[in-house]
Amino acid sequence: MFKPATAFTPIRPRPLTDIEFCAWIGQAVPGDRLEYHRGFLGIDTTAVISTLAEPERRRLGALASAAYRAFDAALIHLVQVRVGPDRFAYLAIARTKPRNAPIPFSQLIVTEEAA
Template sequence: MLMVAAIPFGARVAMPKLTDVELYAWIAQAEAGARIEYHCGFLGIDVTPVISTLPEPERRQLADLGQAALGAFEKGLVHLMQERVGPDRFAYIAVARPRPKAAATSLSALLLEERAA
């Protein structure tokens, strides 16, 4: 089971690297307003093959994570935020949104659909 602590606004907390599946699991159990830092760095550069300094497997995992966060945002499940932590360095944060009262599909179905895409 993924255990994630809420991050107070403005706090800098070292977070373990997440996978897209772990982000989905967090979204599924998070209460509205809960926050998770899913990356710290410069996401656009860190996922780009030619300029990223990350090893290829880690770069691909981060790209999948970024796409998962974007997909969850597009489905209205999270807000995405950035906080500047230094020159060319940002904390990328997902904030859980309230669950829709009458959803046409379940949250699990939405997340599985995103994972398959």
């Protein structure tokens, strides 16, 4: 069930990493929502104009790349909601997992042992 746009999961006290984001995708069920950034992503990830420290900017760039790859693989919807002037909440909304997803290796081993 889709939640109204005003109900956001608060941003974490510690910024999310790309690995944590991928872990969330792996366990999310369709309709789950995650706010992965709040700000202006295009500016915040650009070296020349970002006000973020270099390690933070690189972390955010890796997170944004992971989000785009997950979108490209049809695992999530990407949504941005304006929360103020030049400020957005960037949301990932889990989609139904594609049917043509590869079978994990661990599942193949179990299948082979059972045969």
